[in-house]
Amino acid sequence: QVQLVQSGAEVKKPGASVKVSCKASGYTFTSYGISWVRQAPGQGLEWMGWISAYNGNTNYAQKLQGRVTMTTDTSTSTAYMELRSLRSDDTAVYYCARDIIPGVVAPNWFDPWGQGTLVTVSS
Amino acid sequence: SSELTQDPAVSVALGQTVRITCQGDSLRSYYASWYQQKPGQAPVLVIYGKNNRPSGIPDRFSGSSSGNTASLTITGAQAEDEADYYCNSRDSSGNHLYVFGTGTKVTVL
Numbered sequence: 001q002v003q004l005v006q007s008g009a010e011v012k013k014p015g016a017s018v019k020v021s022c023k024a025s026g027y028t029f030t031s032y033g034i035s036w037v038r039q040a041p042g043q044g045l046e047w048m049g050w051i052s053a054y055n056g057n058t059n060y061a062q063k064l065q066g067r068v069t070m071t072t073d074t075s076t077s078t079a080y081m082e083l084r085s086l087r088s089d090d091t092a093v094y095y096c097a098r099d100i101i102p103g104v105v106a107p108n109w110f111d112p113w114g115q116g117t118l119v120t121v122s123s
Numbered sequence: 124s125s126e127l128t129q130d131p132a133v134s135v136a137l138g139q140t141v142r143i144t145c146q147g148d149s150l151r152s153y154y155a156s157w158y159q160q161k162p163g164q165a166p167v168l169v170i171y172g173k174n175n176r177p178s179g180i181p182d183r184f185s186g187s188s189s190g191n192t193a194s195l196t197i198t199g200a201q202a203e204d205e206a207d208y209y210c211n212s213r214d215s216s217g218n219h220l221y222v223f224g225t226g227t228k229v230t231v232l
Contacts, residue, residue, distance in 0.1 A: 035221070037166075045158070045166065045209050045223040059219045095165055100177065106219035109156045110211075111168035111177050 002026040004034075004096050004114035011120045012086050019082040020117045022096030029077035030054045031102040035110050036070060036081045038092040046092075050099075050107035051079060059107065086121045093118050127155075127210055127224035134230040135200045143195045145210030145224045153213045155193035157186060158223075160207045169208075170195055197229070205231045 007021040022034065036048040049060035051070040058070050069082045079096055094117045097110035127147040135141035145155055154173060158166040168177050170186035183198045193212070197204055210224035 037223075044226040045160075045211075047211070047221040047223055050219070050221075061220060097166075100168065100171060107221055109168060109171035110158075110166075111171075113165040113167070116165055 002098065002112055004098060004112060006094075006096060006114040006117045009118040009120070011122065014087055014121055014123055016086050016121075017082060017084040018086060018119050019080055020094050020096075020119070022079040022081070022114050024077045024079070024098065027098075028102075029072075030074055033099040033104070033107055034070075034072070034079045035097050035099070035107050036068075037095045037097060037110070037113075039095070039116075040089070040092040043092075048081070048094075052105065053079065054103075057105070083119075086119075088121050091119065091121045126214055126222050127212060129208075129210060129224040129227045131225070132228040132230065134232055135197070136232050137202065138199055140196065140198045141200055141229060143197075143208050143210075143227045143229065145193045145195075145212075146191055147212065147215070147222075147224075148191055149212050149215040149222075150188060150191050150193050154188065155186070155210045155212045155224075157184075157195045158209045158211060159204075160209065161205075166209065200229075200231050202231050205229060 005023045033052045035050045051058045053072045071080045097113040100111045101108045156171040160166040169184045174186045214220045214222045
C-alpha cells in the first residue's frame with residue numbers, strides 16, 4: 001500500500017536549520033508530487049510548498065520563500081524539506097503528503113499523508 | 124492571514140446532518156478539498172474536486188460549492204466523525220499556491 005514514512009523528532013536552536021525526510025513506498029515515486037504542510041501546537045494547517053518528484057519543480061508559500069528548500073532523491077524515493085534560520089514560531093509538526101492525481105505539473109489534492117515530524121525550536 | 128474562512132465549531136446530534144462551510148474569493152474559480160483530522164493523527168482527505176471521495180471514505184461525506192462558498196456535508200453523522208475539518212484550495216493569486224481554511228471542530232452529541 002502507499003505509505004509515507006517521515007524522519008524522527010528534532011530539537012533545534014533558533015537560527016539553526018532542520019531537514020526532514022519523507023520516504024515513499026508502494027507507488028512509482030516520480031509519478032506524483034509531494035506537498036509539505038505544518039501545524040503549530042494547537043493551531044491549524046499551513047501549506048508550505050510542493051515539489052514535483054518527476055522534475056524537481058517547486059512551488060513555495062510566499063511567507064517561507066528564501067527559508068525553505070524542497071528536494072527529492074529518486075534513487076531512494078525520498079523527499080526532503082529543509083527550513084533555515086529557525087525561529088520559535090517554526091515549532092510545529094511537519095507533514096509530507098502525496099498528490100492524489102499523478103502526472104500533473106502542479107499540486108492538486110493531498111493523500112496519503114506521512115505520520116508527521118515534530119520540530120521544536122528552543123534555546 | 125488565511126484566505127479561507129470557516130466557522131470555528133459546530134455540533135450535530137448523532138445520526139443527523141451537518142454542513143461545514145468554507146468561504147473565500149478563490150472558491151469562485153477553484154474547487155475546495157476537505158480534510159478530516161482527529162487528535163494526534165495526520166489529516167485524511169475526505170472530499171476532492173467537484174465531489175469525489177477517496178477510496179475508503181464513507182458516502183455520508185459529500186461536497187458542494189456555490190459562489191465563494193464550499194460546503195462539506197455529513198449526512199447521518201457518526202461518533203467517529205467527531206474531528207477537526209479543514210478546507211483547502213488554491214489561493215487567489217492565480218499561481219499554483221495553496222491555502223488551508225481556519226478549521227472547524229465538529230462535535231457529535
